[in-house]
Amino acid sequence: MSGETTAELEARLAEVKAKRGYLLPHHGLMALAFPKLLAGYDAAYTALALDDRVLSHHDREFVWMAVLAATDEALATHHIAKFRAAGGTDEMIGxxxxxAALAIGAEAFDFAARDWGRQLAPFDPQASYVATLRIVAPAAPIRLVHLAGLAVQVCRARWRPFGWHLQAAYADGVEEEAMAEAISLAMFPGSVPRFVEACGHWRGLIADGTLPASPRFRAWAALTGQGGHDEATGLAKPG
Known part of the structure; x- marks a missing residue:
């Protein structure tokens, strides 16, 4: 920032480090060139990754670990320490x-459903995937396996398996707000556009009656005008 002293820049970076416990190169660049962007980014990251919402610290970091594995995000090693600090054992890391591995591998089941469905009948790829889901990580509650799997499917943009995960999670009584928080964790490493798409697919499955959503989430699904620019300009039907 023009006219700013080195001491002022260092003080701004010190504030970020004090909150997070670490710094990455993009923090320094934003502090140097775009301090308002750094402030907005820091506020968004704090609300996403640091503030308490629905998930416990342990459960949130369980999902984070799966998301980072699914996106090959090697920089975020601080999540290992955070998971262990929240009670994450080696067994739970496994x-x-x-x-994450099963959710990443869901593309094989997706292929089976998409391209070989008739030839494989009566084999049901969705049922087979969900059955495997229930046994892949016996050390973890099925709720956490669902939450991690949902977030991974957002990162991978595998929307059929994402729908399978949603159906199974609802069947197992996973809280909607917990599912919402889990998929939101995919926003930074997995991309905001994919989070947008995920919300659209979730909403569509509620609207068509596939998911037994709560009244609050049904109200969200029924709300019109959520189709973005294409809807506003007449290029898409109202959602």
């Missing part, structure tokens, strides 16, 4: 990688 469980989060197992849950």
């Amino acid at each position: 469980a989060t990688f197992a849950a």
